[in-house]
Amino acid sequence: xxxxxxxxxxxxxxxxxxLASASESLLQFLESxxxxxxxxxxxxxxxxxGRSIAPMIRAGHIAAISCTGANLEEDLFNLxxxxxxxxxxxxxxxxxxxxxxxxxxxxxxxxxTCIPEDKxxxxxxxxxxxxxxxxxxxxxxxxxHQFFYDILLEDELEYQALPENSWLLAAAQxxxxxxxxxxxxxxxxxxxxxxxxxxxxxxxxxxxxxGYMTSLxxxxxxxxxxxxxxxxxxxxAGDFPICVVPMLNQDLEKDAPLWSWFCQISESTPxxxxxxxxxxxxxITWGKLSVETEKFVIESDATIVAPLMFCYILDI
Numbered sequence: 001x002x003x004x005x006x007x008x009x010x011x012x013x014x015x016x017x018x019l020a021s022a023s024e025s026l027l028q029f030l031e032s033x034x035x036x037x038x039x040x041x042x043x044x045x046x047x048x049x050g051r052s053i054a055p056m057i058r059a060g061h062i063a064a065i066s067c068t069g070a071n072l073e074e075d076l077f078n079l080x081x082x083x084x085x086x087x088x089x090x091x092x093x094x095x096x097x098x099x100x101x102x103x104x105x106x107x108x109x110x111x112x113t114c115i116p117e118d119k120x121x122x123x124x125x126x127x128x129x130x131x132x133x134x135x136x137x138x139x140x141x142x143x144x145h146q147f148f149y150d151i152l153l154e155d156e157l158e159y160q161a162l163p164e165n166s167w168l169l170a171a172a173q174x175x176x177x178x179x180x181x182x183x184x185x186x187x188x189x190x191x192x193x194x195x196x197x198x199x200x201x202x203x204x205x206x207x208x209x210x211g212y213m214t215s216l217x218x219x220x221x222x223x224x225x226x227x228x229x230x231x232x233x234x235x236x237a238g239d240f241p242i243c244v245v246p247m248l249n250q251d252l253e254k255d256a257p258l259w260s261w262f263c264q265i266s267e268s269t270p271x272x273x274x275x276x277x278x279x280x281x282x283x284i285t286w287g288k289l290s291v292e293t294e295k296f297v298i299e300s301d302a303t304i305v306a307p308l309m310f311c312y313i314l315d316i
Contacts, residue, residue: 003311022296023312034226035063041233045074050167052310066179069186077120082161086114181240228261232302234276246287263296
């Protein structure tokens with residue numbers, strides 16, 4: 001049976017029921033002409049969510065993506081260095097010395113997956129550095145993800161993972177609008193900062209967060225499609241873009257529509273006061289959602305839930 005049929009049959013109550021309800025509601029939203037604004041926090045790219053996100057992009061269901069700098073780069077790292085990744089099944093049993101040994105071997109761990117520094121970080125740096133230097137010399141400035149799009153579309157990268165499983169490549173191929181707030185705290189963002197301090201590139205070569213907010217605001221005002229805000233995890237990837245609506249309405253005093261549909265998939269707890277666990281109704285007080293907006297919360301692991309939801313939509 002298809003995933004859609006399986007979910008309808010077996011996912012009845014609790015978080016399973018929330019997944020089924022949200023998936024059916026989102027399907028109806030898309031069929032009525034809406035699109036998804038997707039946000040990616042955590043290590044979604046290293047979890048290889050591109051396997052289900054890329055088909056959603058190719059199907060035309062995703063209007064734009066907001067992601068952390070880590071998710072931006074880690075999809076590309078996996079694409080070019082997949083064969084050199086190290087899987088650690090019993091990662092909870094690692095000692096401090098085991099972790100130090102991984103560091104000595106230039107393997108950076110993300111839960112059960114280790115990313116090779118030389119085959120991933122430094123390889124992509126070598127491609128980006130030439131472009132950063134050229135833009136710096138010409139006095140040009142670009143948003144961080146535009147450099148990623150350039151090397152994907154113009155350079156002859158050797159892929160080790162299947163290219164059809166890369167959400168970033170699928171996004172680049174259709175020039176999908178991306179928002180990458182706080183890119184500077186990613187590995188390649190750190191590398192760029194180091195090269196600025198060495199005098200190899202000008203800081204203005206990379207446009208920062210305000211540039212992303214203003215470009216997002218312009219895009220949002222021009223978008224004539226109802227947008228579903230689908231938030232995987234929390235943090236800056238979700239908080240940054242959802243704030244564009246109150247910024248437009250309250251600070252610019254425009255008449256921008258609120259987000260038309262909302263769902264967050266998160267394990268965070270509201271009582272701790274963190275944004276990542278804030279329930280949808282709290283967003284009403286900030287002018288992000290309305291009383292009438294359809295709202296869903298699935299308190300679960302996004303790496304489990306999101307592929308099910310996307311396969312439900314695609315009916316595969």
